[in-house]
Amino acid sequence: MVAAAPRRTPRSSRSLAATATCLVLAATTACGGGPSGPVDGARAHAHLRTMVGFGPRPFGSDALAKTADHITAELTKLGLSPQRHELVHAKEKKTIRNLYVQIDGEDPQQGPILMLAAHYDTKLAEGHADAKCNFPFVGAIDGGGAPALLLELARVLKERPQKPRPNVWLYWIDAEESVDWTWNDERALLGSQAFCAFLGEQKILPRVKAFVLLDLIGDENWKLDKDGNSVGKLQTIFLDAAKEIGVQNRLYEFPTQAELEFYRQRGVDWGTKDDHLVFTRHGVPSVLLIDFARRIPEHLQDLKPNQKPMLDDRYVPWWHTADDDLAQTSPDTLAAVGNLVMAAWPRLEDFALGKR
Amino acid sequence: VSGAGVVRTSTIVAVCVLGLGACIGASLTHGGGAAPGGQGPVRAQPEIDRSRPLAPLAAVRAPAGFGDRALAHVRELTSFGPRNPGTPGWSRQLDYVTAQLQRHGLTVQRDTWTDRKELITFTNLSATVRGRRPERILLACHHDTKCTTGHPDPAHNFHFVGANDGASGVAVLLELAPILAASTREATIELVFFDGEESLDWTWNDAARALFGSRRYVQRHRDALLLHQEARIAAVVLLDMVGRTDLHLQEELYSTKGLRETLWRAAVACGHERLVFQRAEAASDDHKPFLDVGIPAVDLIDLNGNPHWHKPTDTIENMSAASLQIAGDLVLTMLPEVERDHVLNRN
Numbered sequence: 269m270v271a272a273a274p275r276r277t278p279r280s281s282r283s284l285a286a287t288a289t290c291l292v293l294a295a296t297t298a299c300g301g302g303p304s305g306p307v308d309g310a311r312a313h314a315h316l317r318t319m320v321g322f323g324p325r326p327f328g329s330d331a332l333a334k335t336a337d338h339i340t341a342e343l344t345k346l347g348l349s350p351q352r353h354e355l356v357h358a359k360e361k362k363t364i365r366n367l368y369v370q371i372d373g374e375d376p377q378q379g380p381i382l383m384l385a386a387h388y389d390t391k392l393a394e395g396h397a398d399a400k401c402n403f404p405f406v407g408a409i410d411g412g413g414a415p416a417l418l419l420e421l422a423r424v425l426k427e428r429p430q431k432p433r434p435n436v437w438l439y440w441i442d443a444e445e446s447v448d449w450t451w452n453d454e455r456a457l458l459g460s461q462a463f464c465a466f467l468g469e470q471k472i473l474p475r476v477k478a479f480v481l482l483d484l485i486g487d488e489n490w491k492l493d494k495d496g497n498s499v500g501k502l503q504t505i506f507l508d509a510a511k512e513i514g515v516q517n518r519l520y521e522f523p524t525q526a527e528l529e530f531y532r533q534r535g536v537d538w539g540t541k542d543d544h545l546v547f548t549r550h551g552v553p554s555v556l557l558i559d560f561a562r563r564i565p566e567h568l569q570d571l572k573p574n575q576k577p578m579l580d581d582r583y584v585p586w587w588h589t590a591d592d593d594l595a596q597t598s599p600d601t602l603a604a605v606g607n608l609v610m611a612a613w614p615r616l617e618d619f620a621l622g623k624r
Numbered sequence: 625v626s627g628a629g630v631v632r633t634s635t636i637v638a639v640c641v642l643g644l645g646a647c648i649g650a651s652l653t654h655g656g657g658a659a660p661g662g663q664g665p666v667r668a669q670p671e672i673d674r675s676r677p678l679a680p681l682a683a684v685r686a687p688a689g690f691g692d693r694a695l696a697h698v699r700e701l702t703s704f705g706p707r708n709p710g711t712p713g714w715s716r717q718l719d720y721v722t723a724q725l726q727r728h729g730l731t732v733q734r735d736t737w738t739d740r741k742e743l744i745t746f747t748n749l750s751a752t753v754r755g756r757r758p759e760r761i762l763l764a765c766h767h768d769t770k771c772t773t774g775h776p777d778p779a780h781n782f783h784f785v786g787a788n789d790g791a792s793g794v795a796v797l798l799e800l801a802p803i804l805a806a807s808t809r810e811a812t813i814e815l816v817f818f819d820g821e822e823s824l825d826w827t828w829n830d831a832a833r834a835l836f837g838s839r840r841y842v843q844r845h846r847d848a849l850l851l852h853q854e855a856r857i858a859a860v861v862l863l864d865m866v867g868r869t870d871l872h873l874q875e876e877l878y879s880t881k882g883l884r885e886t887l888w889r890a891a892v893a894c895g896h897e898r899l900v901f902q903r904a905e906a907a908s909d910d911h912k913p914f915l916d917v918g919i920p921a922v923d924l925i926d927l928n929g930n931p932h933w934h935k936p937t938d939t940i941e942n943m944s945a946a947s948l949q950i951a952g953d954l955v956l957t958m959l960p961e962v963e964r965d966h967v968l969n970r971n
Binding site (some may be wrong): 333340365370602 | 710736738
């Protein structure tokens with residue numbers, strides 16, 4: 269992944285840092301909290317705890333299969349009809365379980381599709397040659413928060429009195445993480461690649477008018493970065509929605525202007541490799557909502573001599589470390605991000621219908 | 625599967641009566657009994673004359689332990705719970721069948737698609753044992769189980785694991801796989817596990833909301849034939865509900881008559897006559913889409929008089945290794961004759 273990078277905060281100092289941050293932010297939002305809205309952070313967090321309770325959930329694991337069962341069972345309870353797109357990956361010899369569900373719009377069979385997605389597999393942190401890469405990794409934020417929130421959004425969207433105008437597809441993505449510890453294009457984003465190929469074969473892909481990806485959601489002090497591989501119009505929709513509900517200070521602080529200039533001078537595109545890129549390459553306008561900048565610990569930043577690590581005292585660098593656990597998450601964050609999505613909802617529908 | 629005509633659930637046949645063209649639903653039990661009003665089931669007269677001697681077949685017995693191993697597959701599959709599309713059990717089953725076939729060196733093909741209208745994602749599995757000729761005989765079953773949730777009538781919502789209706793056909797095919805993989809035949813044999821056989825409505829809803837997997841398979845085969853990408857399918861032998869303790873394979877009346885005769889001859893050869901063709905009834909099943917395009921097919925099915933069909937009692941307790949062994953005998957005895965009739969003597 270292309271990204272900036274922060275400094276590792278000692279665990280003991282985390283709560284202090286978080287408290288300080290909250291005090292700073294208290295003027296506009298409650299500590300760690302989000303705006304009111306239909307999304308119930310407690311419910312989303314309960315899903316998250318269930319998922320984390322299954323343990324590490326890498327692609328192909330029994331724990332991930334159980335997670336898939338939990339997701340489909342919860343969707344069935346809502347009266348929805350979850351579907352599984354499954355295949356055994358030819359090279360990896362593991363089962364990819366993509367899960368999706370449609371919430372019917374005005375034309376369930378032929379109408380446009382607005383897709384909301386999150387990967388639910390966690391980084392494989394065992395069996396690597398480098399012992400430092402082998403540790404119990406439960407992915408509360410990376411592979412937990414976003415898919416849990418998606419389940420809560422399923423409830424909100426299903427129970428809303430008005431049905432959506434486009435069809436809504438909620439999609440839980442398998443096999444996002446690179447099987448190799450260091451990102452390897454050949455062994456990452458396998459689930460969404462297979463799913464896009466499937467949607468293409470089924471002639472469904474042209475109906476997918478917008479793809480919204482949530483990833484790395486759940487940190488008690490949340491923010492969302494402005495990803496370079498996302499469609500500007502969709503990013504604006506979320507910024508406008510954030511302004512309406514008073515959380516605009518959480519959005520798009522990163523990358524900073526200085527960083528953008530740094531990349532521009534070196535001719536490097538700023539952007540995050542994630543599942544939305546697969547949809548973008550298939551011609552679907554996509555946006556990534558991710559809390560990634562400053563979350564990479566120093567030891568995982570590929571630093572050149574004399575290069576300073578990219579860290580920020582406000583943001584705990586838990587990415588692909590044992591610090592990415594339940595203690596780092598907050599129900600309020602899940603509520604806040606979920607309610608941001610719902611605040612943006614009418615505009616997202618408009619976008620999917622070609623009215624924006 | 626469905627009994628003849630519009631028969632389904634255990635029991636409803638719509639009989640068009642009255643000059644005004646109204647349809648009255650009349651109850652009809654599966655056991656071949658007559659419906660109230662004297663209306664009998666559609667197509668339920670035996671057609672094979674069992675008293676007439678037919679050319680004998682050489683019995684080919686399934687190996688010792690075949691039935692026990694098949695029953696172990698049924699136990700495993702039913703432990704996954706309900707296996708209708710989208711359920712965890714369905715997912716586990718796909719992996720289980722794949723792994724079992726791969727154990728015998730077979731390559732498993734998955735065909736996954738979403739039905740446009742129903743918005744349900746289905747998966748057919750298949751594995752091919754190449755023969756000297758490309759023409760293929762299909763040994764087929766369905767792997768999905770009846771959906772028993774979300775029906776308006778609460779009596780139709782219960783825990784259903786489909787030991788016989790679903791798992792038995794899968795189990796027999798899984799045990800036939802190593803036998804077939806170890807031998808070389810003239811005909812190519814394809815083991816096919818259809819998804820979406822069961823009607824989504826509780827009451828059998830014609831072909832439109834059932835037989836998704838076989839309809840899809842036939843459509844793709846026809847496309848491939850046109851493009852000369854596949855050889856023809858010579859014949860289909862379908863297994864559905866072949867493992868309950870009191871096994872009885874009815875004379876399924878849609879099945880191609882010559883193949884029905886072959887099944888009967890196989891029963892005679894193996895000494896299983898008492899369990900075969902004592903009753904007759906047509907049943908809509910995955911062989912229908914093949915028959916509709918002129919591909920000969922036969923259904924080994926135990927629907928007529930089956931008290932556990934689509935009931936919570938379709939469980940491992942009502943299954944028998946002996947019955948599964950008999951199903952193995954019948955298929956293996958039929959196979960050389962099917963090959964002779966539909967592959968060798970056709971060229």
